[in-house]
Amino acid sequence: MSERKKVVLATRNKGKVKEFNSLFAELGWEGISLDAFEGVPEVVEDGDTFEANALKKATTIATYLNMPAVGDDSGLEVDALGGRPGVYSARYAGEHASDEQNWRKLLDELRGVPAQQRTARFRCVLVLAEPGKEPMVAQGTCEGVIAEAPEGTNGFGYDPVFYLPDKGVTMAQLPPEEKNRISHRAMAMGNLLAAIKRQG
Ligand SMILES: O=P(O)(O)OP(=O)(O)OP(=O)(O)OC[C@H]1O[C@@H](n2cnc3c(O)ncnc32)[C@H](O)[C@@H]1O
Numbered sequence: 001m002s003e004r005k006k007v008v009l010a011t012r013n014k015g016k017v018k019e020f021n022s023l024f025a026e027l028g029w030e031g032i033s034l035d036a037f038e039g040v041p042e043v044v045e046d047g048d049t050f051e052a053n054a055l056k057k058a059t060t061i062a063t064y065l066n067m068p069a070v071g072d073d074s075g076l077e078v079d080a081l082g083g084r085p086g087v088y089s090a091r092y093a094g095e096h097a098s099d100e101q102n103w104r105k106l107l108d109e110l111r112g113v114p115a116q117q118r119t120a121r122f123r124c125v126l127v128l129a130e131p132g133k134e135p136m137v138a139q140g141t142c143e144g145v146i147a148e149a150p151e152g153t154n155g156f157g158y159d160p161v162f163y164l165p166d167k168g169v170t171m172a173q174l175p176p177e178e179k180n181r182i183s184h185r186a187m188a189m190g191n192l193l194a195a196i197k198r199q200g
């Protein structure tokens, strides 16, 4: 049996790590957490785009560890807010804001906005960086509506307020395996795999 490909997960987000562990398992990859290493540099997310930040996360870690690494930059784009919080999703309510502080601020900002104007999408850009190779970039989106109030405890981040009209529940009410079939991260992972296969 061939050895599983070892890929470092260039993220400090435990929710992403859980999802990647399942998504990687389906590919036969072994995801290695950043916690396994010492002295790993902090990545400053100063890009204007998800792609710039994902590229920086993946290449900084791949170069430092001399191993393949996947970087994920993701966030929520709300139409009534002109696409905000976008790349600033993690710091929407302040530099070290909690997930709950972020989604509470979002609900406050959208108070009084009618249901049909509460459309939004999650976007995820993934970069696979391997030492000595061109980085590969893929993205995925997931469409939904911002709820009036939080529901559900699964997932992370904005999941409790991200309502999926087709399913009649929020992302945080979905079982993890179902989120991993429909999410922006799952779509991006599928697109990354397709790009890798195309490259051969
Ligand atoms: O940068 P790393 O270390 O990967 O971890 P992070 O949590 O800072 O990740 P980002 O910079 O990519 O910020 C992503 C933001 O979007 C939110 N987000 C991303 N994917 C999500 C998902 O699947 N469900 C809910 N919220 C999500 C997340 O909670 C953050 O507020």
Ligand SMILES: [Mg+2]
Binding pocket: 045, 090
């Ligand atoms: Mg971040």
